[in-house]
Amino acid sequence: MWNSYLGKRLKGFGYAIKGAWMLLKNEPSIQVQSVIAVLVTIAGFYFEISAVEWMLQIMAIGLVMSIEGLNTAAEEMADFVHPDFHNKIGYIKDVAAGAVFFAAIAAVVIACIIYLPKL
Template sequence: MRNQPKYKFFANWGYALAGLAEIWRSERSFRLEIFVFAPLLVSLFFWNFGLVWNLALVFGAIFTLVIECINSSIERVVDLAHPDFHPLAGAAKDTASTAVMLTLSLNFALWVCAICGKIFG
């Protein structure tokens, strides 16, 4: 049986905000990504890339933050399940970190394409 309370819309928003506060407090990489993405996304008002590019860049930034949250969740669950070092625990954490690295690479490629398209297009 799952240990889950009855669904309540506003209570679930509270849980989500508590999770956001937790990741903000405990994950330096999440804060760093916010501090990098916030000015980049504000700069979209000045670049005039067009709707499709703007949506792709916003989606890429949010997608990276979502994957960072999932990565942090995986790391916590692995630490809870196996506090001592185990090769599979390390592999699970490394794989989750790879997902973050791939989304950051995707963001970099999106920004390079958008800027190059603006300059050379």
């Protein structure tokens, strides 16, 4: 069964769940972002945001957490390949962190657009 198309997809889904759990369990940045995601979700219910606002909020949460996961993967890979300090590895890690920064700024702007008028 696991060699069928559906079996391979299910196996891949299992790896994805495992990876998400590993991020939540081991990465402080994802843990903080998860708490923020829960808080803005509660705020969404409290302020009864519209369907479009929900979509934007969910996309922002997903974007930030996804990019953070990719950043973690890039950092782990860089540290594995070259554990000692190296300027190029530092550059790669900084660029990956910069991607998270862009996503986080976009999420904050979306949150401001949604919630500031309601306050």
